[in-house]
Amino acid sequence: MKKRALGIALALGLGLFGGCATTKPWQREHLAERVMAPDGDGEREALRAHMLGTREGAVGGFGAGGGGCGCN
Amino acid sequence: MQLRTPTLLLVTALALLAPRAHAEGEGDWRVSSDTLVYTDSDNVLVVTPQVAVAHPLDAGGGAASARVVVDVVSAASVDVVSQATKRFSEVRTEVDLGVSKAFGKLVPALSYRHSEEADYVSNGFGAGLLRQLGSSDTTLSVNYDIAFDAVGYTGTAYSAFAESLRTQNLNASLTQVLGPRTLLRGIYTLTHQAGYMAKPYRFVPLFDSAGIDAAKAAGVSIDLSNFDQYRLSERPAERVPDIRVGHAFGVRGLRYLESLPGSLHLDAQLFLDSWGIVAATLEPGLSWKLSERSLLSGYLRYYQQNGAIFWRRQYVVRAGDLVPRWRTGDRDLSPYYTVTGGARFETRRGPLTGYVDASVMDTVYSDYMFLTSRLALVSQLGMRLEL
Numbered sequence: 001m002k003k004r005a006l007g008i009a010l011a012l013g014l015g016l017f018g019g020c021a022t023t024k025p026w027q028r029e030h031l032a033e034r035v036m037a038p039d040g041d042g043e044r045e046a047l048r049a050h051m052l053g054t055r056e057g058a059v060g061g062f063g064a065g066g067g068g069c070g071c072n
Numbered sequence: 073m074q075l076r077t078p079t080l081l082l083v084t085a086l087a088l089l090a091p092r093a094h095a096e097g098e099g100d101w102r103v104s105s106d107t108l109v110y111t112d113s114d115n116v117l118v119v120t121p122q123v124a125v126a127h128p129l130d131a132g133g134g135a136a137s138a139r140v141v142v143d144v145v146s147a148a149s150v151d152v153v154s155q156a157t158k159r160f161s162e163v164r165t166e167v168d169l170g171v172s173k174a175f176g177k178l179v180p181a182l183s184y185r186h187s188e189e190a191d192y193v194s195n196g197f198g199a200g201l202l203r204q205l206g207s208s209d210t211t212l213s214v215n216y217d218i219a220f221d222a223v224g225y226t227g228t229a230y231s232a233f234a235e236s237l238r239t240q241n242l243n244a245s246l247t248q249v250l251g252p253r254t255l256l257r258g259i260y261t262l263t264h265q266a267g268y269m270a271k272p273y274r275f276v277p278l279f280d281s282a283g284i285d286a287a288k289a290a291g292v293s294i295d296l297s298n299f300d301q302y303r304l305s306e307r308p309a310e311r312v313p314d315i316r317v318g319h320a321f322g323v324r325g326l327r328y329l330e331s332l333p334g335s336l337h338l339d340a341q342l343f344l345d346s347w348g349i350v351a352a353t354l355e356p357g358l359s360w361k362l363s364e365r366s367l368l369s370g371y372l373r374y375y376q377q378n379g380a381i382f383w384r385r386q387y388v389v390r391a392g393d394l395v396p397r398w399r400t401g402d403r404d405l406s407p408y409y410t411v412t413g414g415a416r417f418e419t420r421r422g423p424l425t426g427y428v429d430a431s432v433m434d435t436v437y438s439d440y441m442f443l444t445s446r447l448a449l450v451s452q453l454g455m456r457l458e459l
Contacts, residue, residue, distance in 0.1 A: 030253055035359040035367065036255060036328055038255055043454065043456075046139070047120065047141070048452065050108075057377050058343035058351040059261070060320030061260075061343065062341060
């Protein structure tokens with residue numbers, strides 16, 4: 001049941017993403033700006049994720065992965 | 073002495089990168105330095121400096137990078153004090169190395185991580201693949217990493233006490249440009265941990281109904297100041313299941329706002345694991361372009377989780393009962409929520425970029441015997457130099 005729900009969610013997500021129109025190069029001005037970087041500053045975010053990883057019980061996603069530290 | 077291995081790894085990495093960088097001549101070095109200072113009302117102070125270097129290897133996103141992170145921890149938290157231990161200090165050092173190379177629209181990557189502290193050593197290996205699907209509007213990223221950890225005991229040789237933990241993470245994300253002003257990213261992480269996940273220093277107090285009744289009769293709730301008075305003499309070591317499987321689902325949206333000008337971002341995340349923890353995270357934020365050089369950002373973060381299925385505020389046993397199979401005093405396995413508010417200022421002057429970030433984190437524990445709340449201040453500052 002869980003696998004089926006996951007499969008449906010994945011298919012829906014891919015369907016939604018795949019149906020998007022292509023953005024032309026001359027339309028990408030704002031997308032290229034710093035404020036639109038989906039990863040932000042890599043080193044800054046890595047340090048923040050490192051701190052949150054020891055303060056929050058959840059792992060993965062946009063946070064830190066599990067393991068590598070005995071600091072909890 | 074503790075810095076010897078990571079330093080050696082970093083020097084080796086830089087030596088390997090340097091000739092490559094000159095040979096390619098396609099990009100510049102980027103040197104980064106950051107420091108994070110965490111302090112809270114539970115007597116914990118952590119200072120974490122970080123230094124990183126990176127060099128692009130091609131125009132398609134390939135790069136080589138090296139990073140060193142050091143955690144200097146000084147703590148006299150309830151977690152420490154409740155074990156009849158005074159303040160402790162320790163240093164943890166981590167080195168990360170990564171390399172990626174573009175082959176058309178495909179960017180494979182490899183990474184290695186080594187970290188060590190007085191009682192913990194970890195080695196992690198990762199491999200990833202980044203690929204643009206169809207147009208440049210869709211990017212798929214898949215990463216796998218595995219870490220082998222050795223858990224020791226301070227002052228004791230690993231030959232006398234050593235436990236192991238193996239952690240695997242499989243991460244997949246899809247980033248889609250939805251239009252000239254909107255980006256959306258979906259992410260999923262599968263985490264599998266197998267091995268020793270308890271703390272060797274943590275012992276769990278046990279109570280019987282007589283002790284609980286005595287506290288009630290005295291009109292007090294059992295807490296850090298009086299738990300020794302009501303607990304049983306037996307105090308077993310913490311023990312948790314040796315397998316943990318977690319699933320994290322996240323969505324990140326970014327929308328450009330011409331009226332600011334700047335952007336609005338929103339992260340939403342759900343985490344579930346085989347220990348019964350369900351956690352939700354919501355992080356909205358705004359970034360303003362003050363000028364072509366400077367940015368000001370503000371953000372909020374809300375994190376909430378329930379407790380693990382074997383979490384108990386007090387482990388109460390009856391006469392003749394066995395000690396509970398799973399028992400823990402780890403407050404990260406208890407129900408709690410955290411509200412964070414923060415702001416960041418970032419500015420660029422020629423090849424130099426700097427930022428300062430400050431936030432306040434307020435955590436409320438609803439079912440933890442030793443602590444009901446914690447207020448933390450986090451400050452982070454950093455500089456980037458493009459050479």
